[in-house]
Amino acid sequence: MWREIWLICRKDLIIERRARVTLIQIVPTVLLVLVVFAFALDANPSLLGAGAGGLFWVAVLFGAVLGAKRSFDIEAEGGNLDALRLAGLVPAAILWGKAAALALQLVLVGVFAAAGLLVLYSVTVHDWLLIVVAGLCGMAAFAICGTLYGAMTVGLRSADTLLPLLLIPVAAPVLLAGTRAFDVALGTSADQGWSWTALLAVVLVTYIAVGWAAAGPLLEDA
Amino acid sequence: MIETPEPDLRQQAQRAGSLSMTGSVATRVLGVVAIAAVGVMALLALWISPPDAVQGDSVRLMYVHVPSIWVAYGGFVLTAFASARVLWRTRSGVGGTYGVIADRQARRWDRVAGAAAELGVLFTALTLVTGSLWGKVTWGTYWQWDARLTTTVLLFVTYLGYLALRRLPAESRARARRSAVMALIAVVNLPIVHYSVDWWRTLHQEASLNLEPGGDRNITGEMYWTLLYSWATFTVVALWIGIHRYRVLRLEELAEEASLEELLAQRRDEQAAGR
Numbered sequence: 001m002w003r004e005i006w007l008i009c010r011k012d013l014i015i016e017r018r019a020r021v022t023l024i025q026i027v028p029t030v031l032l033v034l035v036v037f038a039f040a041l042d043a044n045p046s047l048l049g050a051g052a053g054g055l056f057w058v059a060v061l062f063g064a065v066l067g068a069k070r071s072f073d074i075e076a077e078g079g080n081l082d083a084l085r086l087a088g089l090v091p092a093a094i095l096w097g098k099a100a101a102l103a104l105q106l107v108l109v110g111v112f113a114a115a116g117l118l119v120l121y122s123v124t125v126h127d128w129l130l131i132v133v134a135g136l137c138g139m140a141a142f143a144i145c146g147t148l149y150g151a152m153t154v155g156l157r158s159a160d161t162l163l164p165l166l167l168i169p170v171a172a173p174v175l176l177a178g179t180r181a182f183d184v185a186l187g188t189s190a191d192q193g194w195s196w197t198a199l200l201a202v203v204l205v206t207y208i209a210v211g212w213a214a215a216g217p218l219l220e221d222a
Numbered sequence: 223m224i225e226t227p228e229p230d231l232r233q234q235a236q237r238a239g240s241l242s243m244t245g246s247v248a249t250r251v252l253g254v255v256a257i258a259a260v261g262v263m264a265l266l267a268l269w270i271s272p273p274d275a276v277q278g279d280s281v282r283l284m285y286v287h288v289p290s291i292w293v294a295y296g297g298f299v300l301t302a303f304a305s306a307r308v309l310w311r312t313r314s315g316v317g318g319t320y321g322v323i324a325d326r327q328a329r330r331w332d333r334v335a336g337a338a339a340e341l342g343v344l345f346t347a348l349t350l351v352t353g354s355l356w357g358k359v360t361w362g363t364y365w366q367w368d369a370r371l372t373t374t375v376l377l378f379v380t381y382l383g384y385l386a387l388r389r390l391p392a393e394s395r396a397r398a399r400r401s402a403v404m405a406l407i408a409v410v411n412l413p414i415v416h417y418s419v420d421w422w423r424t425l426h427q428e429a430s431l432n433l434e435p436g437g438d439r440n441i442t443g444e445m446y447w448t449l450l451y452s453w454a455t456f457t458v459v460a461l462w463i464g465i466h467r468y469r470v471l472r473l474e475e476l477a478e479e480a481s482l483e484e485l486l487a488q489r490r491d492e493q494a495a496g497r
Contacts, residue, residue, distance in 0.1 A: 148403075148407065152387065152400050152403065152404060153387075156390050156392065157390070157391075158386075158390055162383070162386055162387065162390070165379070165382070165383040165386060166380075166383040166386075166387065166404070168379075169376045169379045169380040169383065169415075170380065170407065170408070170411050172376050172415055172418070172419075173411070173414045173415055173418040173419075176418045176419065176422050177418055180422065199418060199421070202414075203414055203418075206410065206411075206414060210406075210407055210410055213406075214403045214406075214407065217309055217399045217400075217402070217403050218399075218400065218403055220399075
């Protein structure tokens, strides 16, 4: 099982290395979102600084939607999912392999977005450990959610428009908890940053459990 | 491969006389009861029930607002239960693997899930509209980032997505199972959404605003009985609409699965009978 997960993850990362969609398209889009937020908030440094945590997570959520769509686009053509199942891979391994690859790509997106915050919004990080732990939990949760809903909409004609509608409401707890944790780490809130990170971990564990249960029904019919 | 529609459904549709009819004697009686109950409810809520000492006449919105969300929650719980049944009845190795759902029970539960979710969305929308109107009168604004409001709007959007997913063309088995998974994810996610939003607003809520509708006051007397009666009325109305929606979904399936020749033959029979 672990070997199968690794194979799928490696396959997706190799495709990404060759196509560079995350690096060339998703990362610039996320950075563009950060720039556009500055337009919306009239480039007010105090407003941007106060909302930096939330703007980071909103931008990354957009990136996750794009990444999830891309993750299953590469399987929709030519019936690749059927081919993977014919090769003897179990649905759960396919789902977790793709989720792991998406999580790694989202970490890359997150690193660039965090750099964007530091440069564009002039924020100062007070707690790097909180940023890293909350960031990793949030990216993993986005990746699992994105993979689940990507599998749900793979091959559907309206997947492009449907995926954000399905994914964003479900990802709301991650957005909330991630934002609060980052606000604390960036010194814009005196909230309980680690409590919010614990909530992120609970969300992550729940999504993992849901993913295990849903992998079979989703990928059997994909 | 397209399977022949279930014979009992076909017979029921033929008995109904047309693919456009969803009524029966029982549902017509239920409909009359529902409409009469709504009339009595309007009388109780608008005239007999007294205005609230603090909220005045705006409290009358409660007789629509509270039963609406109660019916909506009932609809979503039923959707989750029916979805679990669909997944169970179509699990690997049961009732075929691809194409249409061969299992009759699974098809019925799938329709129940669809009809119940539609009801849930409809009554959640009603809850949001009445809540906003109440907020405008009481708080002076249509919207506050209160935990309950935020959770409700996320719930509404989640199930709109569920209905959108159901409407996408796909083989019936795949569509039913995919929708069932989404319904179960939505239910599992709901407490997380609720508690995270609640925590968010508890920690950051402005102290000057009391966002709890009605505060900690107990409802008594005519207001209490009117509210209970409204719950019962909304339940009957929801049941009535739900049964019709179930039948519409069934007839849509029949229409999808009936061959063109059968439909043409049916049309010719209708024309002959008309002459």
